[in-house]
Amino acid sequence: MAGLYIHIPFCKQACSYCDFYFVTQQKYKQEFVDELIREIYSHKDTRFTTDPIQTIYFGGGTPSLLTPAQTGSILEAIYSVFDVQAEEITLEMNPDDVTRDFLSGVKSAGIDRASMGVQSFDTDLLNFMHRAHTSGEALRCLELLQSSDFNVFTVDLIYGNPGQSLEVLEKDIETILQFDPPHISAYSLTVEPQTRLGKQVKLGRIVPPEDDKVARHFDLVVNKLKEAGIMQYEVSNYAKPGKEAIHNSNYWDHVNYLGLGPGAHSFWWEEDLKTAHRWSNKPDLRSYLKQEWEQPFEQETLNMQALAEERLMLGLRTRKGVASEELKSRYQFSFSEEQLQYIDRLSDEGKAIFDQNLRLTTKGLKIADTILLDILTK
Numbered sequence: 001m002a003g004l005y006i007h008i009p010f011c012k013q014a015c016s017y018c019d020f021y022f023v024t025q026q027k028y029k030q031e032f033v034d035e036l037i038r039e040i041y042s043h044k045d046t047r048f049t050t051d052p053i054q055t056i057y058f059g060g061g062t063p064s065l066l067t068p069a070q071t072g073s074i075l076e077a078i079y080s081v082f083d084v085q086a087e088e089i090t091l092e093m094n095p096d097d098v099t100r101d102f103l104s105g106v107k108s109a110g111i112d113r114a115s116m117g118v119q120s121f122d123t124d125l126l127n128f129m130h131r132a133h134t135s136g137e138a139l140r141c142l143e144l145l146q147s148s149d150f151n152v153f154t155v156d157l158i159y160g161n162p163g164q165s166l167e168v169l170e171k172d173i174e175t176i177l178q179f180d181p182p183h184i185s186a187y188s189l190t191v192e193p194q195t196r197l198g199k200q201v202k203l204g205r206i207v208p209p210e211d212d213k214v215a216r217h218f219d220l221v222v223n224k225l226k227e228a229g230i231m232q233y234e235v236s237n238y239a240k241p242g243k244e245a246i247h248n249s250n251y252w253d254h255v256n257y258l259g260l261g262p263g264a265h266s267f268w269w270e271e272d273l274k275t276a277h278r279w280s281n282k283p284d285l286r287s288y289l290k291q292e293w294e295q296p297f298e299q300e301t302l303n304m305q306a307l308a309e310e311r312l313m314l315g316l317r318t319r320k321g322v323a324s325e326e327l328k329s330r331y332q333f334s335f336s337e338e339q340l341q342y343i344d345r346l347s348d349e350g351k352a353i354f355d356q357n358l359r360l361t362t363k364g365l366k367i368a369d370t371i372l373l374d375i376l377t378k
């Protein structure tokens with residue numbers, strides 16, 4: 001089984017915190033779709049089409065800036081090149097693009113999971129993040145979604161914003177819960193240096209919130225969603241039982257995936273399962289339209305040690321953790337004495353549990369990045 005990631009690089013405007021690849025000019029959308037279809041066809045009868053495709057994910061950028069017909073033509077090309085046995089086909093959407101017709105159009109085109117980039121309902125926060133939608137549009141799109149044929153959907157939420165109070169966050173969570181979402185992704189705002197937010201922080205115009213405050217936000221998200229039966233299954237992801245995202249879970253499990261479109265990354269195991277490759281297309285629409293996707297922009301070969309460390313890092317961010325048996329048989333990896341001592345300490349402090357699987361508790365997940373760094377440097 002494998003996954004497909006399709007990067008749609010168009011956005012209406014630049015959100016202040018975003019470091020994904022996108023352009024705000026809209027005029028090359030059809031050229032892009034045509035080129036993407038060429039890229040899809042370039043894989044016909046290659047080794048990438050032998051694994052059945054379990055998941056397809058349209059990310060971006062803003063995939064909802066394409067028309068349902070354009071999305072349908074991309075899916076049609078995918079179906080004619082790959083052996084699609086999809087259990088999940090997701091499209092990221094922004095609230096200001098969503099209408100009843102749009103939802104029914106993309107559903108008929110073959111999308112079965114909607115990922116809605118709400119982030120907040122608070123006008124000041126939406127302005128601060130430079131989101132293109134209003135609070136009213138966020139509410140309306142969720143109403144439309146709830147009354148549509150999409151019974152599987154996810155809503156994105158951001159916490160840890162400078163100036164975001166616990167009360168505002170609580171109100172955002174309660175508003176989302178009114179729409180009974182099966183899945184929520186809640187991200188702590190990260191300050192990336194190349195973004196508008198990053199530059200303002202560097203200039204001292206914005207002070208990022210203290211770690212303690214972000215930790216209180218995290219606790220609030222975990223607890224409020226838990227009360228609603230939406231359980232944390234990864235640091236930033238929450239779902240009702242059985243509604244966990246398959247595509248993202250497969251990334252964490254090192255399942256093969258092919259990324260298409262400018263800036264998209266791919267990951268594929270060698271046939272002997274001793275090494276894997278990761279490569280990406282250049283994050284540049286002009287180069288992409290000149291067919292530069294034919295050559296990888298960046299590529300690396302990952303040996304077993306690198307793969308084991310990555311699997312550990314990704315697995316420990318999930319609630320189920322990672323099985324030591326899997327680390328041994330798939331990656332020939334065992335913990336060193338020093339790592340085991342550190343893990344014992346984590347267990348004593350209630351931050352980890354180590355039986356068949358090594359996994360972090362809620363207390364551990366809150367500081368997952370620090371713990372992962374500590375484990376890997378032991």
Ligand code: SF4
Nearest residue numbers: 011014015018060061
């Ligand atoms: S809409 Fe999404 S991809 Fe586009 S700038 Fe905003 S966060 Fe980034």
